[in-house]
Amino acid sequence: MALLIIFTRLRLEEKLLNEAAKRENIPCELRNVTDFYYGGGNFCAPGDVVLARCVSHNQNESVAALLESENVRVVNPSGVMRLCGNKLSTTLALQTAKIPQPNFRIAFTPESALEASRELGFPVVCKPILGSWGRLLAKVNDPEAAEAVLEHKSMLGAMHNVFYIQEYIEKGGFDVRAFVVNGEPICAINRTSEHWITNTARGGRATNFTMDGDVEELLKRTHDTIGGEFLAVDLFNSGGRWLVNEVNDGGEFRNSIEPTGVDIPGAVVRAAWEARVR
Amino acid sequence: MASATCVICESQVKLPDDCTKGELLICADCGTELEVINLDPIAVEEAPQVQEDWGE
Numbered sequence: 001m002a003l004l005i006i007f008t009r010l011r012l013e014e015k016l017l018n019e020a021a022k023r024e025n026i027p028c029e030l031r032n033v034t035d036f037y038y039g040g041g042n043f044c045a046p047g048d049v050v051l052a053r054c055v056s057h058n059q060n061e062s063v064a065a066l067l068e069s070e071n072v073r074v075v076n077p078s079g080v081m082r083l084c085g086n087k088l089s090t091t092l093a094l095q096t097a098k099i100p101q102p103n104f105r106i107a108f109t110p111e112s113a114l115e116a117s118r119e120l121g122f123p124v125v126c127k128p129i130l131g132s133w134g135r136l137l138a139k140v141n142d143p144e145a146a147e148a149v150l151e152h153k154s155m156l157g158a159m160h161n162v163f164y165i166q167e168y169i170e171k172g173g174f175d176v177r178a179f180v181v182n183g184e185p186i187c188a189i190n191r192t193s194e195h196w197i198t199n200t201a202r203g204g205r206a207t208n209f210t211m212d213g214d215v216e217e218l219l220k221r222t223h224d225t226i227g228g229e230f231l232a233v234d235l236f237n238s239g240g241r242w243l244v245n246e247v248n249d250g251g252e253f254r255n256s257i258e259p260t261g262v263d264i265p266g267a268v269v270r271a272a273w274e275a276r277v278r
Numbered sequence: 279m280a281s282a283t284c285v286i287c288e289s290q291v292k293l294p295d296d297c298t299k300g301e302l303l304i305c306a307d308c309g310t311e312l313e314v315i316n317l318d319p320i321a322v323e324e325a326p327q328v329q330e331d332w333g334e
Binding site for chain 2: 007008009010011015030032034055056057058085128130131132133135159201232248249250251252
């Protein structure tokens with residue numbers, strides 16, 4: 001019985017998770033699934049639990065779903081990945097649960113996306129439905145820029161023919177990345193940047209953020225809606241009101257351990273290990 | 279300490295002691311990001327470029 005950390009690109013996070021498992025005396029194996037194929041025999045032993053950390057969302061969700069079909073416990077479950085990996089799915093889940101989030105419009109042509117942007121009010125943010133690390137986000141300040149961005153997006157292939165338009169939030173130069181393990185908020189960082197994109201992957205600076213009761217309650221409600229053992233939730237503060245911007249199922253945490261002083265990988269591997277017997 | 283030959287500039291790139299298949303290395307000479315694809319024998323190739331669905 002072991003914890004298998006599966007990956008396709010060994011990031012610092014996967015190394016830290018492996019080291020944390022050793023510290024916690026959890027039998028653990030890093031397994032590269034780049035050449036994995038389904039149907040070739042048993043992937044793991046009965047009772048093993050898989051911590052899915054493939055850098056490709058599609059591959060991570062697919063491997064998780066295949067393993068679950070063989071009754072392997074995967075953390076996070078593929079259903080959680082499905083919700084988090086598609087921004088529209090996340091948005092709809094949050095909306096159904098009445099969790100505050102930035103206003104949004106969804107359109108299917110550049111023309112209707114332009115009209116939706118006008119109605120929402122410039123500036124707006126065009127987001128790809130699938131993607132991460134702030135990639136292909138566009139802050140669109142006026143209709144002329146919108147025409148150009150939307151036309152370009154329409155040429156990028158099927159993944160970009162659903163236009164996700166989000167209200168631009170004046171968030172005061174920072175957002176908050178909070179980590180939720182087994183439904184409990186364990187720590188958070190404040191990400192500050194002069195750029196409107198505050199991802200640490202894009203150079204945002206991380207400092208500790210002390211969560212108050214309102215933030216913790218919002219994070220717990222978000223977890224109740226999305227599920228999963230480990231979530232990384234991005235929050236905006238708009239006029240004193242907290243909004244959930246994104247929910248990540250495969251959160252990176254290398255820049256959050258030192259400022260928060262919290263052993264995030266330790267908490268994650270403990271949660272994954274506990275999941276095997278649930 | 280084991281090393282690999284950079285596939286771009288052919289300089290020697292040191293591998294950490296606990297190196298794992300799939301680990302990424304940066305060639306100090308040319309800056310190429312290399313992925314360890316085999317440990318015995320040691321083999322590296324250019325790491326794949328970021329894909330559309332990569333991330334968190």
